[in-house]
Amino acid sequence: MILKKKLQLLLINLLFASCQSDSSKAFVPESNGNINTLTVVMDKGSWVGDLGKKIKKVLTEPYEGLPFDEPKYDLYHLESSIFTGFARSSRNIIVFNKDTTDQGFRIIKNLWARPQITAIITGEDEAVMSFYFEENKDLLMRSIDENERIEKIRRMSISPNKDKELKERLGIALTFPDAYETVKDTTNFVWIEKQVVKGHLNIIAYTLPLDIDLKKIEERIPKIRDSIGEIFIPGRVPGSYMITERAYLPYYYKTKVNRLDAILTKGTWEVQNDFMAGPYVNYIINDTINKRKIVIEGFSFAPSESKRNYMFELNTIITTMKFAN
Structure with a gap:
């Protein structure tokens, strides 16, 4: 399983490398579409049948x-x-072809637009196409996720925030829009915020000792978050502050940020002694050069609003972390 994931990551890196196929070098129009949307090209009979049901279930x-289920992609x-014509300018496309020739699965970059990921699945019948989709779904979704991350960074870079608090306090830089503003800036803690419909998006950053005990992450990370919340993130009423909600078990992963080892946590926060809650994404990044751990967390508060794209934005911002010059 680990080898398979490594091979998938290698294929994705090759896919996004500078050396591309002829289709990526030819002139193509700019792609379009909202973040995390997919166009699925398939005949109507298959779409309402077993193949379509399987595709919809996976994608x-x-x-x-998130506290409530929202789909990974809009189809x-x-x-x-x-x-x-214009329909081929979507940024992420999956084409199902019923044909006996050239059967298989392939991904083409910038086939009809730029940037664009097009997956072409060809089989003699629905069973064969379903097989190729099942065998390659992880690679497909990883490729789309990376394509969307890059596109989100491009959009945020159009009008980037140029504040220097993160650089001056922590020696790091993030790419995020100028709609974000610094709301707290202390010796070892920076908090930036963006107002959205019915709420706000937030990113906090601070450091921990490199040798801090994280052996039992399911116990230590919530406690660290709670202590930071009590000190730096007050609620709306006196004596209230942000804590980790225990009713929803967080997801924990080992990952990398800018080639640095990191622990990724996705969960739900709430406010002690108040009625506020929402999702968060937390990265604890090993900075061995500076003998510290860098913690960057994004959390959103937007009651009754969809939160998927909000959290995707916060997660994408964190993945842009680099050391400031």
């Missing part, structure tokens, strides 16, 4: 770490007869 699985179905 609309819940986005991790738009088109039949091949109308998949022409």
Whole structure:
């Protein structure tokens, strides 16, 4: 399983490398579409049948770490007869071809637009196409996720925030829009915030000793978050502060940020002695050069609003972390 994941990551890196196929070098128009949307090209019979049901089940699985289920992607179905012109400019496309020749699965970058990921699945019948999809679904979704991350960074870079608090306090830099403003800046803690409909998006950053005990992460990380919340993140009423909600078990992963080892946590926060809650994403990054751990967390508060794209934005911002020059 580990070897398979490594091979998938290698394929994704090759896919996004500078050396691309001829299709990526040819002139193509700019792609379009909202973040985390997919166009699925398939005949109507298959879409309402078993193959379509399987595709929808896999691609609309819940986005991790939200208090209520929201689909990972928004799907738009088109039949091949109308998949022409502007429709081919979508940023993420999956095409199902019923054919006995060139059967298999392949991903092409920038086939009809730029940036774009197009997956073409060809089989003699639905069973064969279903097989190729099942065998390659992880690679497909990882490729789409990376494509969306890069696109989100591009959009945020159009009007980036140029504040220097993160650089001056922690020696790091993040890419985020100028709609974010610094709301707290202390010796070892920076908090930036963006107002959204009915709420706000937040990113906090601070450091911990490199040798801090994280052997039992399911116990230590919530306690660290709670202590930081009590000191730095007050609620709306006196004596209230942000803590980790224990009713929802967080997701924990080992990952990397800017080639540095990190622990990723996705969970739900709440406010002690108040009625506020929402999702969070937390990265604890090993900075061995400076003998510390860098903690960067994004959390959102937007009652009754969809939170998937909010959390995708916060997660994407954190992945841009680099050391400031």
